[in-house]
Amino acid sequence: MGKKEKKxxxxxxxxxxxxxxxxxxxxxxxxxxxxxxxxxxxxxxKFELEERDEERPLNSRETRLRKEVNELKRVLAExxxxxxxxKGALQKVAARRQQRGVTGGPASTxxxxx
Numbered sequence: 001m002g003k004k005e006k007k008x009x010x011x012x013x014x015x016x017x018x019x020x021x022x023x024x025x026x027x028x029x030x031x032x033x034x035x036x037x038x039x040x041x042x043x044x045x046k047f048e049l050e051e052r053d054e055e056r057p058l059n060s061r062e063t064r065l066r067k068e069v070n071e072l073k074r075v076l077a078e079x080x081x082x083x084x085x086x087k088g089a090l091q092k093v094a095a096r097r098q099q100r101g102v103t104g105g106p107a108s109t110x111x112x113x114x
Contacts, residue, residue, distance in 0.1 A: 014044045018044055027042075039081070042074075
């Protein structure tokens with residue numbers, strides 16, 4: 001098997017994509033449209049935002065708040081990917097149950113003496 005060739009994108013292309021991300025409601029659909037992995041779009045946005053922050057002088061409070069916002073965006077992106085993963089896993093489990101004819105009735109548990 002041959003190596004997968006990495007495609008290079010121009011700096012201008014990345015900047016335009018990041019601007020579109022800021023106005024876009026569905027990042028997954030944008031990634032599909034561009035033929036780029038969604039994760040790569042978030043990666044580009046991270047560096048674009050950091051570059052913007054470095055270009056202008058900020059007071060320390062604003063700098064701290066921007067860093068916090070960027071960290072929260074990163075965490076949100078990670079959690080979004082986790083949710084997508086678990087949704088896919090749950091769909092697979094549900095599909096397997098349907099194939100086996102499992103109805104998903106109540107699980108058997110022991111009653112507590114309360």
